[in-house]
Amino acid sequence: MSEFPVSAALLRTLPRLMARVRSGSSEALHATRxxxxxxxxxxxxxxxxxxxxxxxxxxxxxxxxxxxxxxxRTWAGGGxxxxxxxxxxxxxxRAALSVIAEQCKRKGFCDLSLDEIARLAxxxxxxxxxxxxxxxxxxxxxxxxxxRPQRGSKSLTNIIKIICISWLGWIxxxxxxxxxxxxxxxxxxxxxxxxxxxxxxxxxxxxxxxxTQSHRLFSGFSPGFSPGRRIGDDATA
Numbered sequence: 001m002s003e004f005p006v007s008a009a010l011l012r013t014l015p016r017l018m019a020r021v022r023s024g025s026s027e028a029l030h031a032t033r034x035x036x037x038x039x040x041x042x043x044x045x046x047x048x049x050x051x052x053x054x055x056x057x058x059x060x061x062x063x064x065x066x067x068x069x070x071x072x073r074t075w076a077g078g079g080x081x082x083x084x085x086x087x088x089x090x091x092x093x094r095a096a097l098s099v100i101a102e103q104c105k106r107k108g109f110c111d112l113s114l115d116e117i118a119r120l121a122x123x124x125x126x127x128x129x130x131x132x133x134x135x136x137x138x139x140x141x142x143x144x145x146x147x148r149p150q151r152g153s154k155s156l157t158n159i160i161k162i163i164c165i166s167w168l169g170w171i172x173x174x175x176x177x178x179x180x181x182x183x184x185x186x187x188x189x190x191x192x193x194x195x196x197x198x199x200x201x202x203x204x205x206x207x208x209x210x211x212t213q214s215h216r217l218f219s220g221f222s223p224g225f226s227p228g229r230r231i232g233d234d235a236t237a
Contacts, residue, residue, distance in 0.1 A: 071121060072092060072122035075098040075121050076091045078098050080097075080098040080102055080171070081101060082169075089134065090127075092123040093127060093130060096118075096128040097135060099112070099117050100112075100160055101162065101167070104162050105171050108161070109159050110159075113157045132145060143160055143163060143164070144163050146160075
């Protein structure tokens with residue numbers, strides 16, 4: 001026998017505990033309750049969502065894969081990143097960051113979702129997450145990310161801004177650059193600066209018109225001559 005006395009309360013609950021052990025009910029041993037109807041519906045809904053997502057998910061075709069590779073290489077080889085920044089990322093990460101830089105160039109920040117960036121850059125979500133994680137790290141500090149959580153609903157997309165000085169200067173130079181020849185044929189068709197040259201250009205343009213050329217062609221004939229009349233008509237008149 002044990003030297004410690006057994007309390008009367010424990011003796012009263014002992015038969016009830018023994019009955020639960022004999023019944024072998026796991027709910028009684030682990031003090032769990034049966035699932036309610038709302039919980040069962042929620043579990044069924046989550047399971048159906050997983051099944052539908054797996055059914056929708058499919059491997060891209062060869063043509064789609066080639067287009068994705070082309071978009072990724074185009075963005076990765078673009079001029080949205082300075083050489084000292086682009087050399088620290090892989091091709092997929094450069095493509096994702098180039099899309100972000102393009103949005104920052106247009107409106108000062110990027111608020112695209114991961115799926116939108118992935119669709120434009122032709123890369124996966126993991127590559128975008130790795131690029132953002134590396135670019136926002138303390139060692140590199142190329143971008144800043146501001147999260148926008150919402151209580152009780154889905155969070156808004158993050159606001160991404162470029163904070164790297166060399167990167168900002170690179171984008172500013174790209175925005176301020178203007179081609180010398182604005183036409184596709186690399187020929188400047190704008191009028192000259194001086195009024196005299198502008199007048200000469202206007203007269204040259206008028207001289208090239210068809211009606212001006214016809215007037216110059218028949219200027220050597222008599223004043224009564226008309227281009228619609230034959231030469232023999234003047235002699236018989």
